[in-house]
Structures are given as C-alpha cells and as structure tokens.
Amino acid sequence: MEFQNSAEFAHQLDEQDALHNYRDQFLIPQHNGKDIIYLCGNSLGLQPKSTKQHxxxxxxxxxxxxxxxxxxxxxxxxxxxxxxxxxxxxxxxxxxxxxxxxxxxxxxxxxxxxxxxxxxxxxxxxxxxxxxxxxxxxxxxxxxxxxxxxxxxxxxxxxxxxxxxxxxxxxxxxxxxxxxxxxxxxxxxxxxxxxxxxxxxxxxxxxxxxxxxxxxxxxxxxxxxxxxxxxxxxxxxxxxxxxxxxxxxxxxxxxxxxxxxxxxxxxxxxxxxxxxxxxxxxxxxxxxxxxxxxxxxxxxxxxxxxxxxxxxxxxxxxxxAGSVNTLREKALVLTAYLEYLINQINQQAGDELFKIITPVNQQERGSQLSIICKRNGKAIFDYLANQGVIGDWREPDVIRLSPVPLYNTFTDVYTAALHLTQAAKTL
Incomplete structure (x- = not known):
C-alpha cells in the first residue's frame, strides 16, 4: 500500500476498515473532553464496555x-x-x-x-x-x-x-x-x-x-x-x-x-x-x-x-471479530502506517530523530514500534502524554507505541504522529 501523510488518507483507511466498529465496544479514557490516543495496549489493554456486565x-x-x-x-x-x-x-x-x-x-x-x-x-x-x-x-x-x-x-x-x-x-x-x-x-x-x-x-x-x-x-x-x-x-x-x-x-x-x-x-x-x-x-x-x-x-x-x-x-x-489472522491483517497496516509517518518526520527533519529498533520485516514484529529518541526522549514522551497520546517509556531513551486493531484507528496513528512532529520541533 502506498501511504499518504494526511488526515484525509487516515480517515479513508478508517472508512475501509472492517474492524472499525469494534472500537465502540471499549471504554476510551478522556483528555480535555476528547478520547485519548491510546497506544499502550502492549502494557494494559482498554476495558471492554461489557466487562461490568460480566x-x-x-x-x-x-x-x-x-x-x-x-x-x-x-x-x-x-x-x-x-x-x-x-x-x-x-x-x-x-x-x-x-x-x-x-x-x-x-x-x-x-x-x-x-x-x-x-x-x-x-x-x-x-x-x-x-x-x-x-x-x-x-x-x-x-x-x-x-x-x-x-x-x-x-x-x-x-x-x-x-x-x-x-x-x-x-x-x-x-x-x-x-x-x-x-x-x-x-x-x-x-x-x-x-x-x-x-x-x-x-x-x-x-x-x-x-x-x-x-x-x-x-x-x-x-x-x-x-x-x-x-x-x-x-x-x-x-x-x-x-x-x-x-x-x-x-x-x-x-x-x-x-x-x-x-x-x-x-x-x-x-x-x-x-x-x-x-x-x-x-x-x-x-x-x-x-x-x-x-x-x-x-x-x-x-x-x-x-x-x-x-x-x-x-x-x-x-x-x-473472527480469527486472529483478521486482527493481524489490520495490525500490520496500522503499524506500517505508524512506521511510515515516523520515517516522514525524520525525512522532514533531515535527521534520524527517531530510530525504530523494532524489525522492519513485518513477519518479525507484532503491533508495536519501539523508537529511540535521539534527544530529549523523556521530555518528548511527557509532551505526548500532555497532548493525550499515551505510550510507554523505557529507560534510557525508548518510547513504545502499540496500535491495537480492536480499538485503535488510523486517525489515532496519524494524530499521534502530528504530536510527535510538533514535539520534535519544539523540544
């Protein structure tokens, strides 16, 4: 797939996503009156709405x-x-x-x-x-x-x-x-x-x-x-x-x-x-x-x-949702889109501000990208959190971002990359 760095393209991917409605079955925490962008399912998954019923x-x-x-x-x-x-x-x-x-x-x-x-x-x-x-x-x-x-x-x-x-x-x-x-x-x-x-x-x-x-x-x-x-x-x-x-x-x-x-x-x-x-x-x-x-x-x-x-x-x-293979298909595209957007940030900066250490080969990774921040890693992570983008920080310089196919959208990934771009410019 040939990706594009635009909100319109992310929205188009969401409209084509057969799993898009499953997001509605989860409780999304709020930040300043909006859904947070939760990219931390590798640490703790979101709560299904049906959990309380069970x-x-x-x-x-x-x-x-x-x-x-x-x-x-x-x-x-x-x-x-x-x-x-x-x-x-x-x-x-x-x-x-x-x-x-x-x-x-x-x-x-x-x-x-x-x-x-x-x-x-x-x-x-x-x-x-x-x-x-x-x-x-x-x-x-x-x-x-x-x-x-x-x-x-x-x-x-x-x-x-x-x-x-x-x-x-x-x-x-x-x-x-x-x-x-x-x-x-x-x-x-x-x-x-x-x-x-x-x-x-x-x-x-x-x-x-x-x-x-x-x-x-x-x-x-x-x-x-x-x-x-x-x-x-x-x-x-x-x-x-x-x-x-x-x-x-x-x-x-x-x-x-x-x-x-x-x-x-x-x-x-x-x-x-x-x-x-x-x-x-x-x-x-x-x-x-x-x-x-x-x-x-x-x-x-x-x-x-x-x-x-x-x-x-x-x-x-x-x-x-069907087989794990169905979830895997979306996860591969979600993660690849995030990878593309991070690479776009590096290209625009003319420097590898964020080095992805997760394997490039899709068959050798799950729904996670671990990125080494070249500078101000913890400050960038805190900036993302203050914007409602929740990932995971690992010392000394790694941010883990994990888009989950059941509840994350391509718009989530695009918006997270926008905030990462702004963080790189201002910190």
Whole structure:
C-alpha cells in the first residue's frame, strides 16, 4: 500500500476498515473532553464496555446463590472456565485439553519450570533471550539456584550483535546447537517486550528438540497480538497474561499451554493442588495426588471467577471479530502506517530523530514500534502524554507505541504522529 501523510488518507483507511466498529465496544479514557490516543495496549489493554456486565452477573450469582454458585445457576462456577477455552484455543493455536486458565504469569512460569526444567545427566543450562522482561530473568535465576547451580554458569543469554538492536534467528539457533549437550531448556519470549521483536518460535522449538532440550515460551506480549500455533510448533509449554492485548483487566488471570505429548508422562514433577486433581473423583478428598489429564492437571488453586468473567468479556469480542489472522491483517497496516509517518518526520527533519529498533520485516514484529529518541526522549514522551497520546517509556531513551486493531484507528496513528512532529520541533 502506498501511504499518504494526511488526515484525509487516515480517515479513508478508517472508512475501509472492517474492524472499525469494534472500537465502540471499549471504554476510551478522556483528555480535555476528547478520547485519548491510546497506544499502550502492549502494557494494559482498554476495558471492554461489557466487562461490568460480566462482573455484575457473577456478583449477582454470588449474592443469590452464595456457595451454591459453584454448582447451580445458568453458568456454574465449577465449569465456568470451559466457556473461555474455544476462544483461547484459537488465539494460541492449541487443543482444548492443552490449555487452562489459572494464576498469574510469573507464578505459572515457575509452576511449569518445576515440570520442564529438570537438570540431569550434564544437562542443566537454560538458554534465553538477553534483555528478557525482568520477571523472566528473576524466575530463571531463582530456578537454577533452587537446583544448586550458579546462574552465571547455568543461564545463557543471547544478545544482539554489536551495533544491532534485535536478535538474528540464525544466532539463536546456532547458540542452541553450540551448547546442545548441556542445555535442559530453551525459554524465550514470544515477543521481546523492549524491541517488539517477534521470535521464530517454531524453529526455536525444533532446534531445542534436535539437541535434546525442551522449549517453552512466555507469550505475555504475543498472545492476542500475533497468530500462534503452539500445538503445531510442538512447543513443550507456554504461559501468558491476559491484561495486555487481551484486555482482561489489570492483573488479569493468566493461562498455560502444555503439549498433549506430556499429558501422560509420570516422570514430570509438578507442584500439586486440589484444583488439579482428577475431576471425576476430586470431591472424594482422597489422599495421594492424581492429576486431571491435560493442562488442567497443573492447576493448583481455586479458580478466581471474577477474574475469569473479566477475561470472558474480552474473549467474546475476539470471537466476534473472527480469527486472529483478521486482527493481524489490520495490525500490520496500522503499524506500517505508524512506521511510515515516523520515517516522514525524520525525512522532514533531515535527521534520524527517531530510530525504530523494532524489525522492519513485518513477519518479525507484532503491533508495536519501539523508537529511540535521539534527544530529549523523556521530555518528548511527557509532551505526548500532555497532548493525550499515551505510550510507554523505557529507560534510557525508548518510547513504545502499540496500535491495537480492536480499538485503535488510523486517525489515532496519524494524530499521534502530528504530536510527535510538533514535539520534535519544539523540544
């Protein structure tokens, strides 16, 4: 598509957008009496208007049924999570038995590593992306310490080449092969939170398996953002949060994926809880843990029904909008238009005021552009916020802007670029 730097062109794209009306299903915060331009869905998605309705329904059931709500009413809480599975199966590319909804992201990462990081026979190292989100770094560090290893030896971080901002797939795969005999686990984010780079999860998993290691993924910035095929890619496990691109509320409930090939493996350790016990005999309260078959066997604690209700409000919108591929098509154009406008700013200034470090290749990024500000980065970010343009600041000099196809418009992107242009001129 040949883009144009004009309000008329942005409006034309909005009129042609088949997803344009979905914006009306979200609550847009206000700034000086107008909708803000919200480009921070990579950190916290906007609230669906239906969230309150879903929560009120569950509060009403609690009021009228109390404890009997687990078994009575139109949507008994005991099986409520199963209503969310079809949408999630489509979003992450999994069979329904391979996913469940539970806990929060880092807790789930720890629980899964109990099962899938079992160092033995000289295999004890974990390979991960350098500069992963701190929670992943801390989780991995504490896990290797728990097993008696030194993180400086047991954790191999892969960093971009000198002078580059993102990782080359060939370097990731070569590092896995180079340490193959020592690697127990390859653990990568689906998308790097800082650069917005989308990793080649299929090839990473395949190469890990070639050397005898397992492969897991943190999909915090990928789930609901890019098409995923966890079962087809043969990932061993994955986990994600729901409050970013899946709009399920601050601290919203997480989910896990465990490939079906592991469902009947008695050699896997796990930290057990009553909620993961076999469904057909759970209420017999028998001693000795017998897990439910599938990902549900990794559950530990009682399902937080109110969090699941908020999650369902958003997942219903995903189902209405169609496949993740439909969202992806708009996201690619939204992000490409933002990229074009930023490049226009640089051309007009005769200088690279804003360096985009997110990959140029659309197949290697999600709905995010991370830009390095050549000067006055924090002041520019604050200027945008004062104009009602909400992005995300990362020290020392990066602004992350993430247009989300369900609620962002091309006019949003155009107007944000106008303010960025003005900021560059005045600061």
């Amino acid at each position: 929560l009120d329904a569950k509060l009403g059931e609690w009021q009228s049924l109390a404890v009997e709500g687990w078994f009575q009413g139109d949507n008994p809480w005991l099986e409520y999570h199963k209503q969310l599975l079809p949408a999630l199966c489509n979003i992450v590319g999994a069979h329904s038995s391979e996913i469940t909804i539970m806990n929060s992201l880092t807790i789930n990462l720890h629980l899964l590593m109990v099962s899938f990081y079992q160092p033995k026979n000289g295999r004890y190292k974990i390979i991960m992306e350098g500069g992963a989100f701190p929670s992943d770094q801390y989780a991995v560090e504490s896990q290797v310490k728990f097993h008696g290893f030194n993180p400086e030896d047991a954790v191999i971080e892969i960093f971009p080449r000198v002078g580059e901002s993102t990782l080359r797939t060939e370097d990731i795969l070569n590092m896995i092969k180079a340490h193959g005999n020592e690697v127990a686990l390859v653990l990568f984010g689906g998308i790097n939170y800082y650069t917005g780079q989308l990793f080649d999860m299929q090839n990473i998993a395949a190469t890990a398996h070639e050397v005898g290691a397992l492969a897991g993924f943190d999909l915090a910035h990928a789930a609901g953002n890019v098409p995923l095929q966890l079962h087809k890619w043969n990932a061993d496990f994955a986990c994600w949060c729901s409050y970013k691109y899946m709009n399920s509320g601050p601290g919203g409930i997480s989910g896990i994926f465990v490939h079906e090939k592991h469902h009947n493996n008695p050699q896997l350790n796990r930290f057990a809880g009553w909620w993961g016990y076999r469904n057909d005999t759970r209420f017999k309260m028998a001693p000795g843990f017998k897990p439910e078959v599938g990902a549900e066997g990794w559950q530990v604690s009682t399902s937080p029904v109110l969090l699941m209700a908020a999650h369902k409000a958003s997942l219903d919108i995903f189902e209405q």
